[in-house]
Amino acid sequence: MKKITWITYIGALLLVCLIVYESSAYYLMSQETIVVGYLPSDHDSALFIADAKGMFEKEGFNVEMVPFRSGTEMVQAADRGLIDVGYCGMAPVLRGIDKGFAVKVVAPVNLEGSGMMVKNDTIKSVTDLEDKTVATPPSISIQDILLIYLMHNNNYSTNSFCNTDVEVPLMDESLKSGSVDAFIAWEPYVSQSYMSGDGSLLMYSSDIWPNHPCCVVIANQKFIDKNPQMLRKFLKVHSQATSYVQSHKNETILIVSQKLGVNKSIASSSLTHVKFTSIPDSEFKKNVNKLAEFMHSLGYLRNNLTDDEIFDFNYL
Secondary structure, eight states: OHHHHHHHHHHHHHHHHHHHHHHHHHHHHHHTEEEEEEOSSGGGHHHHHHHHTTHHHHTTOEEEEEEOSOHHHHHHHHHTTSOSEEEEEHHHHHHHHHTTOSEEEEEEOEEEOEEEEEOTTTOOSGGGGTTOEEEEOSSSOHHHHHHHHHHHHTTOOGGGSEEEEOOGGGHHHHHHHTSOSEEEEETTHHHHHHHHTSSEEEEEHHHHSTTOBOEEEEEEHHHHHHOHHHHHHHHHHHHHHHHHHHHOHHHHHHHHHHHHTOOHHHHHHHHTTEEEOOOOOHHHHHHHHHHHHHHHHHTSOSSOOOHHHHBOOTTO
């Protein structure tokens, strides 16, 4: 009887040790996993490359990639701590910071990378957009701001056209069906529409505002404060992956086409319109400030945001 009792006791003790060990291992794994938000877009090619090439694992951590429908939703998720970092458009980031969201821009991702498609033979210039319906991504976006910027620079008010929210993957179908007269979107959906023959290209975003800021890496403040070394590792990989995108074009085309579900011809064309960067030079910061000032003039921002409120480049 005593023998059975001791065997039972030892067995129970081993079971407890095993449970504690596995729980501890799970806890450590969780602590070494960064949750990353992204939009399905060419702009996030560095993230796709880093994931496909195992760059994160080589630095000793994992990532959990979470897709979002819009930048606004992503910034809200970052503020609530549902994601640690995100690849997000600059316009919704500025709007979130203006609202008091605890997020910072920790690295640039890309410049330019969007374009405007119109119905065949109906719109040939900016003046033809008057009284037309133009699709823009849901909620506030850099594409929305670029459209207004374009019209303002051509002496048109925001009342001279109608912009309507449409999910970016559905814009080409909306153009083809005639429910919108034009759309402005991020790549690869511009190249996809153009190469399908469903519309005509009016212009790229580089024609609207050369070298305009687009997507950036954001991090929520809690993650920055509690995991500075993890953030440094993540941004190290981001920089390495950005360089890889710039120097390994054919492999990038293949990986991006697989990730976004487009053929390689579309991926190849679309990537030529995106300028990838991971270095926040003076021109980048100047253009972000210009964007913030324009958004403030439109009433999208209530405050004149400072660099310290927007940026934290201490982990690059």
